[in-house]
Amino acid sequence: MSRQLQLTRYDSAMPETLEPDEWNLWDTWMRAQRLLVRELDRGLQRDHGISKAEFSVLVTLSRASGGEMRVGELVDSLEWEKSRVSHQLTRMENRGFVARTEGGPSGRRTRIGLTAQGRRLIQDAVRGHAGNIRRYFLDSLTPEQATTIRAWSEQLIDRIESPS
Amino acid sequence: MSRQLQLTRYDSAMPETLEPDEWNLWDTWMRAQRLLVRELDRGLQRDHGISKAEFSVLVTLSRASGGEMRVGELVDSLEWEKSRVSHQLTRMENRGFVARTEGGPSGRRTRIGLTAQGRRLIQDAVRGHAGNIRRYFLDSLTPEQATTIRAWSEQLIDRIESPS
């Protein structure tokens, strides 16, 4: 993967209405994002054989009291679309990480639980993944940078989420 | 899209080995990323009917001298895998945005060019997308924040790309 200077690149808008400084900032930032996410994804895949999506589902289930949740609870917790959750659960059920169990005679609704394999897996993965987050993200930040990034992230979230 | 406080969420690792402050920073930052990327994607889709991937290919081709490139040049410029480029071109050829043309009698290799429709489309899209980058990203940054973000992004890129 040779790195070289380039003026046009994935995600680089560089339109006439952005100044060179501006697109450069945008490009640099987007590039850092992609590299970081890619590195974390690869870490999960390499060290634990699971994807980020699988990790998210497993870690959410592992924190549930009783180790079971309904699909709707997963939807709320993950902030995914319900169909995305459903598809993901199907794949993970096929891999043997989770199980769909019929609710008791009174209950009725489908519940999702970790299998023994899923439970074992997530315990290791959480530690490994935390280490990678620390190595690639947290350790790369000075305290001042961390403060700035946090403040800016919060601004951005508000800005996008409130229909200004 | 109701927003509510939650302690576990997509991409939140929150493992035992991360302090609450740490995972909170990580979570906030990841959340901001996702929202921003999603907003820009939706803008492209809504205003111009194209995906980010299509935008990237079109803008790259539109900057090429002669408006044509070889697949390998696209691969280098976009920093995508060649198979990804090939699949993307197939989809875009089906949509009528680009055309694969046989090189001249001497040349031989396949060249990729914009169609009239593709050229028309990208001219509008570049301006609209630039506006969205400004609105959601650039305008959300103070000069100091911009400086910090740029510096940190560069650190992170170096850190990940150099096999330290």
Next chain:
DNA sequence: CCCTTGAAGTTGATGCATCAACTCTAGGAG
């Protein structure tokens, strides 16, 4: 001239992500 080899590009398979359409069931209104 033939054969090997490597670069360029394509293809197929699989998983992630989203949209739209569908099923099923529980809980009323009549």
Next chain:
DNA sequence: CTCCTAGAGTTGATGCATCAACTTCAAGGG
């Protein structure tokens, strides 16, 4: 009791992204 409806969940279709395997062709060696 019967029907209607709304919520919960599933399914299918399509596009993005990646990996591995394959095809083609040009260049060079023998």
